Structures are given as C-alpha cells and as structure tokens.
Amino acid sequence: MKAYVFPGQGAQYVGMGKDVYDNNPMAKELFEKANEILGFRITDLMFEGTDEDLKQTKVTQPAIFLHSVILSKTLGNEFQPEMVAGHSLGEFSALVAAGALSFEDGLRLVYQRAMAMQKACEIKPSTMAAIVGLEDSVVEEVCNAIDDVVVAANYNCPGQLVISGTFEGIDKACDLLKEKGAKRALKLPVGGAFHSPLMEPARAELAEAIENTRFDIPVCPVYQNVDAKPQTDPANIKANLVSQLTAPVRWTQTVQNMLADGANHFTEIGPGKVLQGLIKKVDRSAQTDGVSQLQ
Template structure:
C-alpha cells in the first residue's frame, strides 16, 4: 500500500517551489491563487527570499504547505495514496491531498494557524529542545518531575524526542535529561512551545476557524498526530485537528501503525527528506521515496 507523508515547519529552503512554478501550468495557477488568498506575494519570498525571510511565521507554514500540496497536485494520475499522514503542520497538507479539505480552505487555515501560533509565542517566553538517546518513558518522567510547564511534544523516532514548554522549565529538564543519560539535550532555535499547553490561546483561535470550515469525506484514511490511527470520519478529523496544537505529535506511533496496516512505500511530498530519514529510523525495512514531477 502507498503511503504519502507531508513535512512540517523546518523543511523550508530558499528557492523552494520555483521549479514547480516553471514546469507546470497548474502549479503556476495555484501559486498565483495563493498570493491572492494570503494578500501578499508568498511566491516572491519562496523563490527569491533568503533563509531568514522564509523564517517569518506568516511565510514558513504557508510556504511548506504550498510546496507539498502543489507538488502532490501536479503528480496527476500517479498520485493515488492508500493512506496519508503529516508531521504537525504537514497534517493540513495531508488533508488537502486526501480530499478532506479543498486547497483554498486548507491554505486559509494554515495562515490562521501560523498567525495564532505567533501571537501565543509572544504572550509568554517559551521554547523547545531536542532530546537524543533516551527512552520515551524516561523523558516523560523527567518532564513530569520538572517544576513549571514542560512536556514531550514530538515523538519523531525511537531515541529522538522533542520537549516543549516554558524557557526555564525546558532548561531545567535538559540538565536533568543529560544526568539521566541523554546523548544530547539541545534547545532549538524556535519561536515558542509548540504542541504544549502554552499553545492554548492559538488552539482556541484555530478551533473556531476549523469549526466554520467544510470538511469532506476523505478519499483515503489519514493517520493523525493526536490519535495515530486511521481516521476517515470528517467530524473526528476536525476534533483531532483542533486538539493538535496543544497535544504531542506522535509520529513514531503513527508510522508504526501505518506499517501494521499494510504501508509498503512511504513517499514524502514536500521540501526536504527529513520524514524519510525518520521512517527509516522507525523501521529500517520500510521503503521510502521523494515525490517528483
């Protein structure tokens, strides 16, 4: 069975999407439509901007979403997923790819998500840290015992977990995790504590926008970050998407479940190859590929 997977924030790179724009008339139309919807020329930033320009929150998330969605749309008849999943932001790309959301609604939600997360980040100093070389249970225990708000946020692959929370709590947890035997516990250069309780104001804002958006019956199941199981009911998809901003990204568990359910090839649609690397770390025998027109 063919599984398509969609990357999240951090996969962006200068010049992303320019080749799609030049090669495909359909891609060109969708990029121009995106400029119209967003009210600024995101194509200018994607094709000609620097890495620094692409780091702006209002740009990063829509840029990664657009690259993923437009790439999958230009694959034509060869794009026939049996199942989809997306890492954090990538879940929105996956929902357009399997027909749950239309292109316009998906982009509007991603833009709202980016701005709501930016606002939440400004309310309280917060951060994330990558923890390498420890069992998930050890990381969870240290977070629980650390004073302040700090939680396990991204289960990327065995031995690679990201924690998220208040700056002081994350720093304290990093020290405790090193003492517990972590190979590395490294604070990341991110704007805030994504997938933690500190994103509650953003979750509320995004949930209101999701509630007003039409979700269609998908063409194939999506394995959502929150539940890790195959979901096809539009109302359930909505509920899980609303919970996503304050809940952990269970990527390891989602990929394991997809393999159990018959996934034989994981094709990454979007910028970079990060997810292919994670899939191989989760299951060395899994076959991975990059989508390309």
C-alpha cells in the first residue's frame, strides 16, 4: 500500500518551492493566493529570504505547509494515497492533501497555530532537546522524576526521542540522561517547548479556530500524531488536532501502525528527507522516496 508522509518544522531552506512557482501555473496561483491570505509575501521569504527569516515560527510553519501541499497538488492523478501522516505541523499538510481540509482553511489554521505557538513561547521561555541512544522508558522515567516541566515530546524512531520543557528542566534532564548513557543529549535551536504542557495557551486558542473550521471525511485514513491511529471521522480528527499541541508526537508508533496495516512504500512530500530517514530506522526494509521538487 502507498503511504504519503509530510514533514514538520526544521525542514525549511532558502529557495524552497521556487522551482514549483516558476514552472507550474497552478502552483503559482496557489502561492499567490497564500500571499493574499497571509497578508504578506511569504514567497519572497521562501525564495530569497535568509535562514533567520525562515526560522521564525510564523514563517516556518506556513512555508513548509505550502511547499508540501502545493507539491502534492502538482502530482495530479499520480497522487493516490491509501494512507497519510504528517509530523507535527505536517499533519495539517496531510489533512489538506487527503481532502479533509481545504487549502485555504488549512493555511489559515497553520498560520493561527504558528502565531499562537509564538505567543506561548513568549509567555514562558522554554526549549527542546534530542536524546539519542536510550530506551524510551528510561527517558520518560528521568523526565517524570524532575521537579519541573519536562516531558517526552517527539517519539521519532527507536533510540531517538525529543524532550520538551523549561530551560532549567531540559538542562537537568540532559545531565541525568548523559549519566544514564545517552549517546547525545543536544539542545535544539527551537523557539519553545512544543508538544508540552507549556503550549496550553496555544492549544486553547487553536481549539476555537479548529472548532469553527469545516472538516470533511478524507479520501484515505489519516494517522494522527496523538494516538498514532488511522482516523477518518472529522470529529475525531478535530479533537486530535487540538490535543496535538500539548501531547507528544508518536511518530515511531505511527510508522509501526502504518506498516502493520499494509504500508510498503512511503513517499515524503515537501522539503528535506528527515522522515525517510526516521522510517528506515523503524523498519530498514521499508521502501522510501521523496518529492521535494517539481517532478
């Protein structure tokens, strides 16, 4: 079975999407529509901005969403997903690609999400760190024992878990996890503690926007981050999207469930190759490829 997966924050790069804009009239129209909806020319920042421009959450999230979704639309009849999933922000790309959300509504929600997350980061300075080389249970145990906000945030693949929390909590956790034998405990260059209780203000803000947005039944199951299970019911999809901001991304479990349900070919649509690498670490025999430029 053919599965399509969509990347999240961190995959951005200067120049992303320019070949699509320049060579596909339908894509150019969608990019221009996005500029109108957002109220600024995000295409200028994507094509000719700086790394610093693209690192701003309010730019990064819609930029990656646009690159992924517009690329999927340029595939035309070739795009026949039997299941889809997206990593964090990528879940919105997956939902639009699978027809659960319109392009316009998806972009508006992504932008609202980005702005709400930016605000939450400013309320309480916080960060994330990648932990490599330990069992998930060991990382969870250490996080639970710390008297501060620090939680498991992204279950990326066996032996790689990202934790999220206050600066103090993350520092304590990194020291303890190195003592436990972690190969790496590396703080990430992110704006805040995504997928942790510190995103509660953003969750509350986004909940209203999601509730007021129309969701349709997708053309195929969408495996969501919160429970790693296939969803087609719009009410469940909405509830999981709201929970996603403060809950961990269960990517390892998502890939395992997709494989168990018959996925044998994963195509990553959007910038970078991160998800292809993570899928291979879950199952070396899985067939992976990517679409990051106009075909």
